[in-house]
Amino acid sequence: MNWEKEYKFSHIDLVKYCGASGDFNPIHTVTHVAERKGFKDVIVPGLMTMGLVSRFIEEQFQLVNLNQLDIRFVSPIYPDEKLFFKFEKSSTIQYLVNFQIIDNEGVMKAKGSFQFSNDGEE
Amino acid sequence: MEYKFQPFQVERGKIKEFAKSLGYTNPIYFDVESAQNKGYRDIPAPPTFPTVIDFWNDTPYYTFFKKIGLLPEFVLHGEQTYQYKTTICAGDTMTGKVKIISEERKKGKVFYHLETTYTNQFGEIAVIGNATIIDIKGNEKV
Numbered sequence: 001m002n003w004e005k006e007y008k009f010s011h012i013d014l015v016k017y018c019g020a021s022g023d024f025n026p027i028h029t030v031t032h033v034a035e036r037k038g039f040k041d042v043i044v045p046g047l048m049t050m051g052l053v054s055r056f057i058e059e060q061f062q063l064v065n066l067n068q069l070d071i072r073f074v075s076p077i078y079p080d081e082k083l084f085f086k087f088e089k090s091s092t093i094q095y096l097v098n099f100q101i102i103d104n105e106g107v108m109k110a111k112g113s114f115q116f117s118n119d120g121e122e
Numbered sequence: 123m124e125y126k127f128q129p130f131q132v133e134r135g136k137i138k139e140f141a142k143s144l145g146y147t148n149p150i151y152f153d154v155e156s157a158q159n160k161g162y163r164d165i166p167a168p169p170t171f172p173t174v175i176d177f178w179n180d181t182p183y184y185t186f187f188k189k190i191g192l193l194p195e196f197v198l199h200g201e202q203t204y205q206y207k208t209t210i211c212a213g214d215t216m217t218g219k220v221k222i223i224s225e226e227r228k229k230g231k232v233f234y235h236l237e238t239t240y241t242n243q244f245g246e247i248a249v250i251g252n253a254t255i256i257d258i259k260g261n262e263k264v
Binding site: 016019023024026033037045046051052066068069 | 176177202
């Protein structure tokens with residue numbers, strides 16, 4: 001059970017997400033603040049990336065009972081970047097899936113894992 | 123140090139808005155009947171919904187940040203873990219408690235390890251969140 005999702009965040013996605021979540025850190029929505037901090041554009045909120053991961057998990061399984069979801073944010077994710085979310089079932093631990101998010105150039109953006117207990121194997 | 127959020131009412135409309143902003147299309151987040159057909163008490167909250175509780179309760183994360191001397195635009199998120207114990211549903215009243223587990227200074231930055239426990243109105247722990255947040259200005263006054 002390995003699978004991959006391609007995804008691109010848009011600027012307006014970030015605005016919607018920040019409003020919905022209440023994360024009004026300006027580095028996610030105000031370009032000149034993000035640039036002043038040394039970023040090339042606004043950056044995608046970490047929890048938004050994690051939210052996408054949770055959606056992709058749900059879309060993959062019929063019914064998933066999440067026990068734990070972990071993510072480490074390795075490098076900034078920007079809107080309009082092409083991203084690949086790669087999921088790989090652990091070969092040693094049952095009900096554990098590891099994932100990585102990489103960009104077009106193979107740069108690691110984030111990685112993590114999730115554990116579930118369920119009957120919802122695809 | 124421990125910090126408490128104000129009790130937060132989980133509303134159907136807020137779940138819908140949040141789920142939509144992440145592009146969810148699963149009807150359990152939009153339609154009570156679909157949710158109940160899947161065995162939920164009411165519309166369930168998506169897995170990363172605790173962040174809404176962090177930011178939209180009446181004494182949110184920003185108040186907490188201020189208390190420990192952090193400015194939002196200097197804060198980055200390093201790691202996040204959620205452990206799920208029971209589902210949060212619309213109609214629930216959630217309370218949250220944040221604890222600073224540790225604080226490390228590395229290369230001019232401060233790494234805070236935070237643990238947040240989200241408890242529902244039945245006194246059950248629904249979710250435990252562990253976060254590493256990074257103060258990129260090293261908590262110096264600017």
